[in-house]
Amino acid sequence: MESNNISHGEGFILDAGPFYHGTKADLQIGDLLTAGHRSNYRPEIVMNHIYFTALVNGAGLAAALAAGEGRERVYLVEPTGSFENDPNVTDKKFPGNPTRSYRSQAPVKIVGEVTDWVRLTPEELKMWRERLARISADSGAQIIN
Structure with missing residues (x-):
């Protein structure tokens, strides 16, 4: 399997992308997510960071779980x-980075919108929401910010 990691002059690029961000916000090409x-x-x-992934279905999951009433959207960023x-x-929680999930303190720029990803069934969405509610109720569960 070919790696998406590439090295680059002064340092190492974690992943060459493409990258995606899932949300319910209605955004435009050129907008910056901060x-x-x-x-x-x-x-x-x-x-303290903006989060994104190199897996379109991971961004779709984030869109399904995002706050708000808008439709699920996955943006190419x-x-x-x-x-x-x-x-x-x-x-800290899983070995390596199997979800190809990243974060940055710098903005990410929207360069397109993706409409083709695997959407959760109502049952899957319910399961994820219940799982997150249990994690949130666990006083030991923390978001590393």
Whole structure:
């Protein structure tokens, strides 16, 4: 299997993408997504990073679980600065980065919208919401911000 990781002059690029961000917000090409918004999973927490993934279905899951009443949307995004593995789903909790999930303190720019991803069934969405509610109720569960 070919790796999507590439090296680049001064350092190492984690993943060459493409990258996706899932939300219910109605956004436009050229808009910048920035840190400083409330977490979809723990609304009492204001996030220090913007999160994205190289897996379109992962972004679709995030869109399904996102706060708000809008329709689920998956945007094709480009990081505008450096980014790192998302510690909420990588080495701190799972070995490596199987979800190809990342975060950045720099904005990500919307460059397109994707309409073709695997959507959750109502039963799957209910299961995910119940799972997140259990995690949120666990006082030991923390978002690494």
